[in-house]
Amino acid sequence: MSENTNILFDTLTTAEIDLANETSTDKEQLASQYNKDFPRDLPVGIRHLHFYLHRLARSRINLQDAYEFAIQYAGDISTLRLVHLSKIIKNKKPRLIYEFGADVSTLLMAQLIKPYGGKIVTFEQSPEYYDKFNSIFPLELKDSAEIKLCPVRLDWFGDFRGIYYEFSAPEHIDFVYIDGATRTRGNMESDFVYPRVNADIVRMQDSGTIVDYAVTDHRWANFLFYKESLSEHSVKPSRWWKSIIIKKR
Structure with missing residues (x-):
């Protein structure tokens, strides 16, 4: 693993300690006061992490394509959720991960499961995005x-x-990360009234696939959908996600 690739994940997973000893910039201080995405009781280091990544990218390293890509799309997923996702992976140590929607989370999880031989299978629906993502994906991952x-x-x-x-789903999946679906307008008015949700976790469980653990992204449409559709399972709101954590019994 090259230093350039590693720096993103090292920064994400050790941010609380690293940034607690940093002198924050005026921009970071302002963000910590007014950015409503960050709970007020979190350490200052986490609240500053997103801006610190951009400062790190500009001033401290000559970045390779993969890291530039990750930074470019860092706004697509809350940095706070990336930190929390890394903690889930480290605690659960899943051998097989299914992810719906390729993004920065794919890079993060691939890095975290590599040392113990884990595997992540990511499904992407956009041909253009699929080609771009594959072209920059680090060879070592x-x-x-x-x-x-x-x-x-x-x-x-x-x-x-x-x-x-x-x-086709296998008989058993250790961990599922549901990233999406994007709220899009279509030809039908109902596409906007009822935002599209990812229903694969329900389909897999209905077909007999055992899913040990799954989390959804922050979209409220997914929160309501899974709360209604998986009420027989353990479903609870999470303070870290505007969503739910699902644990199949």
């Missing part, structure tokens, strides 16, 4: 990650407009 271009279909699940990825 490709033995622990598989990015699949996967078609999707849209269907209704009760009152929810669901996105279903077309894939």
Whole structure:
């Protein structure tokens, strides 16, 4: 693993200690006061992490393409959630991860599971994004990650407009990360009234796939969808995510 690739994950997972000893910039101080995405009782280091990454990228290292890509898309997923996701992976040590939607989280999880031989399979629906993501994915992480271009279909699940990825699920998955679906407008007014949600965790469990642990992203549409659809499982709100954590019994 090259130093350039490692620096992103090292910074994310040790941010509380690293940044607690840093003198923050005026911009970071302002962000910690007014950014509502960060709970007030968190350490100052975490509240400053997002801005610190950008400062690090500009001033402390000659970045390779993979790291530039991660920084470019860092705004797509809350840095706070990346830190929390890393803690989940370190605690659970999943051998097989299924992820829906390739992003910075793919890089992070591939890095974290590599030392013990874990595998992440990520499904991406956009051909353009799939090509771009594969072109910059670090070679040293490709033995622990598989990015699949996967078609999707849209269907209704009760009152929810669901996105279903077309894939064959194994009998057992240790960890599922549901990243999406994006709230998009379509030709039907209902596509906006009922934001599209990712319904694959329900489909997998209905077909008999055992999922040990799963988390969704921060979208409220997914929160309501899974709360309604998986009420027989252990479902609880999480202060770290505007979403839910699902633990199958």
